[in-house]
Structure formats: structure tokens, C-alpha cells
Amino acid sequence: METREKTLTSDTCKEKLRAVQDTLDVLGGKWKIAIISALSFGKLRFMELQREVEGIGAKMLSKELRELEINGLISRHVCNTKPITVEYELSVYGKTLQNIINEMINWGINHRERIKEQCHEQST
Amino acid sequence: METREKTLTSDTCKEKLRAVQDTLDVLGGKWKIAIISALSFGKLRFMELQREVEGIGAKMLSKELRELEINGLISRHVCNTKPITVEYELSVYGKTLQNIINEMINWGINHRERIKEQCHEQST
């Protein structure tokens, strides 16, 4: 019992788990990571974002963007164009999330391959 | 209008966004990433997991573990000990998530530092 506990009572593990939790607190919610991913390819306007992030509604998009802005991950710029447009962009700090996004891209691509292979195996 | 569209209509971007979404489909939900993080330090029993993943209830833990098992990310092993115990462990495939977890750990640690510094600045 005592030896078993040691595996995770370790302070480094605790700290790491807390770090993951801290990250999730900022990126939590169904849409935040998808929004940041879309913005990682360049600035986008509200409507463009809604088209890129498949399935999101205006209300959610608006809400999530506000939260991301509060956390300093994105910047909002109102352009004085004919019909008013607003550009959203990753802040310098927001760009530090790029590594996480990249790993998710890699994993996702691999995962899709894996699923595809599994289907082929089954049909053989 | 046409030039603007090009930024994101690019097939590579679309593919990457889809990859992120695929990853999120597997890791979605409030607890999955936290559970996987905890298991990344070694196998854990149900009760140990519940203690490690702060705030999770038995129902949620049970549900999330089932989903992770279905997706082949963790393995469940029932030990025939005095009171029955069940060990959960990352599968080989589950371990491929390590990069994502690591990046989240790094970001989280940095983020906490940043917040701390901001507090110091304000009180100065």
C-alpha cells in the first residue's frame, strides 16, 4: 500500500497534473481549441470563423471568442469598413499554444490512418 | 473577397483542422485528458484514479474510462485480489498521446508562471 502510493504522490507528478489542469481550464469547452486551430493559419473575421469551425453557432462563437480574449490568447480588431468587420487573430501569447495544436494535428492524422486500416482489415 | 478566401480554403489547412477535430472527438469531455495524464505516470486502480483526478465522481470516472477503453487508449485489468481491484493502464496506442500531454504540461507550467508574474506586477 505504501509503496504503491509513491508512484503518484510524487511532487513532480502532482505538479504536472496541475499543469495539465491549468491548460484545460483555459482551453476547456467544446470549441476553444478548434477556434485557436483555425486562427493558427491566420486572422479571420467572425463570419469566416463561423464557416471554418464547423457546426458552431453565432452565440457560442461569440462567447468563446470573448473568453479567449479575456485570457489574452486572441486579439479583436474592429475595422472601419463599409459593413463593419471584425478581425480575430492569435496574440503572441496565443501563438505559444501552437505546439499543442501541432501535436493534436499529428495525432489526429495518424488516428485517421489507423481507423482506416482497421476498416480494411475487417473487410478482408 | 476571392484572395481572402484562399488563406483557409487551402486543402492542407482543412486537413489539419479536421485532424484537430478528430483528436478532440476522442479526447472530448471534461475529464479524459486529465485521466490520461494521471495514467501517463503509471497504472492506477479505480479509487486511486478518483483520488488523483481531483473532483471527478465515480459515475463520470466510470463512464470516461469505458469510452477510453472502447477507443483503445487504455486497458482494464481485473485482479483477483481479496477485495477485487481493477487496474487501468495506458495501452500502447494510448501512450502515443504522450506528446500532446507533454505539451500541455509545458504550457500549463509556463502559464502559471505568467499569471504569477502578472499578480506581482499589479501589486507593485
Added chain:
DNA sequence: GATAGTACTTTCCTTTTGGAAACTATAGTA
């Protein structure tokens, strides 16, 4: 025999999430 620990499941209930549609406001186009 009662209590505690293991690992869940089930039930009941509240909170959160999230979507659709309508609405505000401005401006260009047909």
C-alpha cells in the same frame, strides 16, 4: 454482526451547454 474497502451502477436532480430564430444596427446593391 457491524463496519469498511473494493468497484461500480443507478437514480434523481441541477446546471451547463448549445442551438434556432428573431432582433439590432449599419450600409451597399438591385
Added chain:
DNA sequence: TACTATAGTTTCCAAAAGGAAAGTACTATC
């Protein structure tokens, strides 16, 4: 004048998420 597009907000409602507590079942311990 009507319709479109911009960027939202607001309202109303349904569905999903999630928690607390009790229940199940087995065994060991006091």
C-alpha cells in the same frame, strides 16, 4: 423599397453533462 451582408445579442427551449447519494456485491477485519 427590399434584400444582402456585416457582427453580434437576446430569448426561448431542449439536450447533455454532471454531481450526490444510495444501492449492489463481495470480502476482510474488528
